[in-house]
Amino acid sequence: MELASKYDPRSVEEKWYQFWVEKGLFHSEPDGRVPYTVVIPPPNVTGVLHMGHMLNNTIQDVLVRRARMMGKNACWVPGTDHASIATEAKVVKMLAERGIDKRSLTRDEFMKYAWEWKEQYGGIILKQLRKLGASCDWERTAFTMDPVRYESVIRVFVDLYNKGLIYRGVRMVNWDPVALTAVSDEEVIYKESHGKLFYLKYFVEGEDRYIVVATTRPETILGDTAVCVHPDDERYTWLKGKRVVVPGVGRAVPVIMDEYVDREFGTGALKITPAHDINDYNIGMKYGLESIDIFNDNGTLNGVLGSNPTEAERQAAARYAGMDRFACRKQIMRDLEEQGLVEKIEDYTNNVGHSERTDAVIEPKLSAQWFVKMEGLAAKALEVVENDTIQFHPAKFKNTYRHWLENIKDWCISRQLWWGQRIPAWYVEANGRVETIVALNEDEAKKIAIEKYGTDAIRQDEDVLDTWFSSWLWPLSLFDGIRNPDNDEIRYYYPTADLITAPDIIFFWVARMIMAGEEYRGQVPFRNVYFTGIVRDKLGRKMSKQLGNSPDPIELIDKYGADGVRMGMLLTAPAGNDLPFDESICEQGRNFSNKIWNALRLVCGWKVAADEAATTSEQVAVNEVAVQWMEQRMAQVLEEIERDFDQYRLSEALMASYKLVWDDFCSWYLEMVKPAHGEPIDRITYESTISIFSRLMLILHPFMPFVTEEIWHQLQVENLKLRISNPDEVESHPQYAMLNSQFSIMNQHMPRSVFYDERTLADFDAARDMIAGVRNLRSSKGLSPKEQMDLYVKDRTDSGRFDGVVRKLGNVGKVENVDSKVDGALSFMVGTTECYVPMSQNIDVEAERAKLEADLAYAEGFLASVMKKLGNEKFVNGAPAAVIEKERNKQRDAETKIAALKAQLEALG
RNA sequence: GGGAGUAUAGCUCAGCUGGUUCAGAGCGCCUGCCUUACAAGCAGGAGGUCACUGGUUCGAACCCUGUUACUCCCACCA
Numbered sequence: 001m002e003l004a005s006k007y008d009p010r011s012v013e014e015k016w017y018q019f020w021v022e023k024g025l026f027h028s029e030p031d032g033r034v035p036y037t038v039v040i041p042p043p044n045v046t047g048v049l050h051m052g053h054m055l056n057n058t059i060q061d062v063l064v065r066r067a068r069m070m071g072k073n074a075c076w077v078p079g080t081d082h083a084s085i086a087t088e089a090k091v092v093k094m095l096a097e098r099g100i101d102k103r104s105l106t107r108d109e110f111m112k113y114a115w116e117w118k119e120q121y122g123g124i125i126l127k128q129l130r131k132l133g134a135s136c137d138w139e140r141t142a143f144t145m146d147p148v149r150y151e152s153v154i155r156v157f158v159d160l161y162n163k164g165l166i167y168r169g170v171r172m173v174n175w176d177p178v179a180l181t182a183v184s185d186e187e188v189i190y191k192e193s194h195g196k197l198f199y200l201k202y203f204v205e206g207e208d209r210y211i212v213v214a215t216t217r218p219e220t221i222l223g224d225t226a227v228c229v230h231p232d233d234e235r236y237t238w239l240k241g242k243r244v245v246v247p248g249v250g251r252a253v254p255v256i257m258d259e260y261v262d263r264e265f266g267t268g269a270l271k272i273t274p275a276h277d278i279n280d281y282n283i284g285m286k287y288g289l290e291s292i293d294i295f296n297d298n299g300t301l302n303g304v305l306g307s308n309p310t311e312a313e314r315q316a317a318a319r320y321a322g323m324d325r326f327a328c329r330k331q332i333m334r335d336l337e338e339q340g341l342v343e344k345i346e347d348y349t350n351n352v353g354h355s356e357r358t359d360a361v362i363e364p365k366l367s368a369q370w371f372v373k374m375e376g377l378a379a380k381a382l383e384v385v386e387n388d389t390i391q392f393h394p395a396k397f398k399n400t401y402r403h404w405l406e407n408i409k410d411w412c413i414s415r416q417l418w419w420g421q422r423i424p425a426w427y428v429e430a431n432g433r434v435e436t437i438v439a440l441n442e443d444e445a446k447k448i449a450i451e452k453y454g455t456d457a458i459r460q461d462e463d464v465l466d467t468w469f470s471s472w473l474w475p476l477s478l479f480d481g482i483r484n485p486d487n488d489e490i491r492y493y494y495p496t497a498d499l500i501t502a503p504d505i506i507f508f509w510v511a512r513m514i515m516a517g518e519e520y521r522g523q524v525p526f527r528n529v530y531f532t533g534i535v536r537d538k539l540g541r542k543m544s545k546q547l548g549n550s551p552d553p554i555e556l557i558d559k560y561g562a563d564g565v566r567m568g569m570l571l572t573a574p575a576g577n578d579l580p581f582d583e584s585i586c587e588q589g590r591n592f593s594n595k596i597w598n599a600l601r602l603v604c605g606w607k608v609a610a611d612e613a614a615t616t617s618e619q620v621a622v623n624e625v626a627v628q629w630m631e632q633r634m635a636q637v638l639e640e641i642e643r644d645f646d647q648y649r650l651s652e653a654l655m656a657s658y659k660l661v662w663d664d665f666c667s668w669y670l671e672m673v674k675p676a677h678g679e680p681i682d683r684i685t686y687e688s689t690i691s692i693f694s695r696l697m698l699i700l701h702p703f704m705p706f707v708t709e710e711i712w713h714q715l716q717v718e719n720l721k722l723r724i725s726n727p728d729e730v731e732s733h734p735q736y737a738m739l740n741s742q743f744s745i746m747n748q749h750m751p752r753s754v755f756y757d758e759r760t761l762a763d764f765d766a767a768r769d770m771i772a773g774v775r776n777l778r779s780s781k782g783l784s785p786k787e788q789m790d791l792y793v794k795d796r797t798d799s800g801r802f803d804g805v806v807r808k809l810g811n812v813g814k815v816e817n818v819d820s821k822v823d824g825a826l827s828f829m830v831g832t833t834e835c836y837v838p839m840s841q842n843i844d845v846e847a848e849r850a851k852l853e854a855d856l857a858y859a860e861g862f863l864a865s866v867m868k869k870l871g872n873e874k875f876v877n878g879a880p881a882a883v884i885e886k887e888r889n890k891q892r893d894a895e896t897k898i899a900a901l902k903a904q905l906e907a908l909g
Numbered sequence: 910g911g912g913a914g915u916a917u918a919g920c921u922c923a924g925c926u927g928g929u930u931c932a933g934a935g936c937g938c939c940u941g942c943c944u945u946a947c948a949a950g951c952a953g954g955a956g957g958u959c960a961c962u963g964g965u966u967c968g969a970a971c972c973c974u975g976u977u978a979c980u981c982c983c984a985c986c987a
Contacts, residue, residue, distance in 0.1 A: 217987080594949050
């Protein structure tokens with residue numbers, strides 16, 4: 001069979017992914033094995049794959065595939081998140097394109113369209129994940145609004161309400177005037193913005209004295225109900241008990257004194273607008289001020305007046321009614337300037353809250369919302385992270401986590417939307433009051449209404465729940481652990497093993513899942529949290545649609561192969577570090593796939609000797625030590641890889657694997673055992689090579705699932721050929737069909753580190769250094785690698801087992817041990833061993849001398865520093881014996897080396 | 910304003926308990942090679958005052974002071 005010289009990932013990747021799915025290799029059922037569970041951070045159902053997902057899911061897949069190969073029952077559960085605000089926005093947009101206004105629809109009609117949209121366009125991202133090679137158990141695909149998840153959410157709401165942990169109250173919330181809903185504190189992004197600070201004149205009622213108040217939001221003066229100064233501020237003591245007139249509005253408001261005011265800021269006088277600022281609201285509560293909400297929900301002015309409005313106030317309210325808040329700001333300033341009520345305007349930079357979803361400027365707004373009491377939940381969630389029941393990788397995120405939980409505020413969970421779990425609260429009018437009934441469904445609510453209030457005239461709360469109120473149950477609800485807490489699945493799969501997520505949702509999601517896990521299972525939801533970095537572009541900017549600096553992951557996969565992209569991402573992504581992504585790192589991954597592919601081509605091309613006599617004994621001897629060395633080396637690197645995985649150092653584990661394959665296997669091992677042109681390879685070495693190569697594919701498989709599966713299969717075919725009478729007709733052998741239909745690298749056992757012999761490794765290193773020395777000499781003398789040379793070795797410390805390798809790979813004629821220096825030869829040192837290479841051509845004596853002198857100077861300087869240390873009494877007395885012994889060894893080595901260099905210099909004459 | 914983190918080669922990063930090979934790796938770069946697995950390759954090579962400062966120590970990239978720069982989180986002084 002002919003193999004192309006370039007590896008083509010496309011067909012290979014498609015073929016194997018289909019194979020894995022068809023064979024159900026990703027599917028998990030509870031059994032006697034140790035479970036390894038990962039739940040996917042559910043992407044928005046509206047989402048498309050971006051680089052952050054690529055990184056995150058690559059990491060999950062690596063861990064899941066490895067766990068599976070370690071003999072665990074790996075279960076990676078995929079799903080999507082209904083993302084109420086984002087999805088509702090998309091549906092509204094789609095409706096608008098069809099000429100349908102959302103407001104013309106009933107709730108049920110709207111929901112029908114939304115579900116249609118979800119079925120048609122939602123979940124693209126899950127299909128894209130398949131291209132990446134994600135080994136999710138697709139049979140378990142869930143959605144935060146599917147029946148099980150929906151019902152779980154409702155049950156939890158009812159339960160927490162009954163426990164007194166959910167309440168409804170009127171609070172200042174973050175209002176998104178575009179999405180027309182409240183959002184939680186965590187969904188507000190503060191951005192620096194360059195605005196103005198406006199200094200406005202407030203005249204004292206009935207006098208022509210005035211004070212100046214600084215504000216960034218002059219449009220809110222329509223809702224001013226006081227001006228506040230610091231009680232100790234001597235500039236304003238004369239104002240005590242006075243009233244001032246809100247400029248342009250004509251409303252007289254009291255001057256109040258409170259220590260909240262910062263005397264240094266602006267003029268030290270603060271206007272109070274209780275309806276539109278959280279701090280003003282608090283002051284308003286304290287002093288019993290009227291709260292005038294001047295905005296409509298969409299951020300336009302509503303023309304509402306305070307109690308006992310003046311004529312001026314009526315006019316002002318009417319004048320601005322219907323205007324957008326920002327247009328109003330400009331208009332008011334023009335009007336005030338005309339009236340001479342503006343003292344000055346300064347440039348000012350401050351932080352303005354924006355909605356995470358719509359980017360609209362958040363409007364603090366007073367409204368009735370539902371909240372979760374966080375205090376008790378937070379305490380438990382903090383404890384399990386503090387005591388390392390849950391470990392964070394990297395651990396530095398514990399600080400962030402602690403800080404948030406120690407300063408936690410109640411969680412606003414109601415959203416003024418339709419797409420989501422509708423809050424299971426019903427209102428009933430009884431005894432002249434509105435009573436609240438919280439129940440699992442309408443029927444129950446009605447029953448309660450009839451029992452308690454004698455009526456079934458109930459109406460359900462219009463709001464839905466925050467999407468995170470579904471997400472926080474994810475590890476529980478995926479296994480139906482809320483509705484059926486004793487079912488086999490939840491008992492088997494919970495707690496999950498590792499959670500892989502980005503640090504920006506540590507509060508939204510991670511912390512709250514921990515709370516829910518503790519509340520509903522008395523157990524943490526996962527043992528480890530791996531925080532990925534944020535994917536940035538070359539310039540360090542976050543990747544975003546607006547900037548257009550994010551490559552399309554699918555295009556990348558087409559270009560470099562999923563394996564190539566996976567490897568590129570992982571190589572530069574240590575836990576918690578941001579990943580400055582540059583497409584070119586995928587090249588390294590693609591090149592690596594190609595390298596492995598070509599190693600396969602080489603191995604497959606070898607003819608296997610029919611009998612031992614057909615191969616030279618010299619080559620057989622080399623092969624023997626080569627196999628021995630490669631086995632030791634593999635064990636050594638496996639130890640490293642295992643350690644890296646234990647510490648979640650995935651990029652290091654990958655790099656170690658990469659070097660093991662490229663350097664140790666391809667550059668050294670294969671070169672050692674490679675038969676001379678036209679020669680066959682002995683059967684034992686060939687078998688060993690296939691075995692080693694196969695195991696290398698296993699080691700690499702979690703990182704590069706496709707290429708390793710492909711090559712592993714081809715290697716098994718080679719293996720089969722060795723065992724059957726008619727290798728040329730392997731494809732008709734029954735085992736061949738079985739191999740291709742029943743076996744997968746995914747089910748093989750990951751090789752484990754075993755005891756390895758350091759001596760073999762050290763002997764090989766000496767041989768490698770000698771080869772490098774000889775090559776170096778050739779290269780520096782401009783000689784062709786084809787020029788064969790002899791090597792004389794003096795005072796060698798290695799066993800010489802690899803001399804055959806030195807001859808083969810160094811193109812050395814003979815390796816001979818000598819007792820004294822060799823005249824007329826170039827020399828180099830391997831440790832304290834002197835190596836001489838006689839040259840047929842004339843040696844440049846001066847150049848050699850210069851080189852030797854430089855080496856000598858370095859060695860002498862090194863010795864001097866060692867001697868200084870050893871001559872220092874404090875060191876000899878203070879340092880541990882082992883350290884001193886090391887210094888003595890350094891001294892001996894340096895002395896040997898110096899003596900040798902001097903001898904070589906003398907030999908030059 | 911409060912807190913955390915980072916600073917090591919051109920780039921991205923390792924460097925564990927202070928002590929051989931402590932100054933490393935990959936990529937990139939330079940030189941020479943189309944050597945029949947691979948030019949997506951092979952062989953060889955050059956590159957760093959470990960941000961700066963002071964200290965602790967026999968000994969510091971590593972521990973402590975301070976400075977500077979960058980990043981992130983929290984707060985939201987109008």
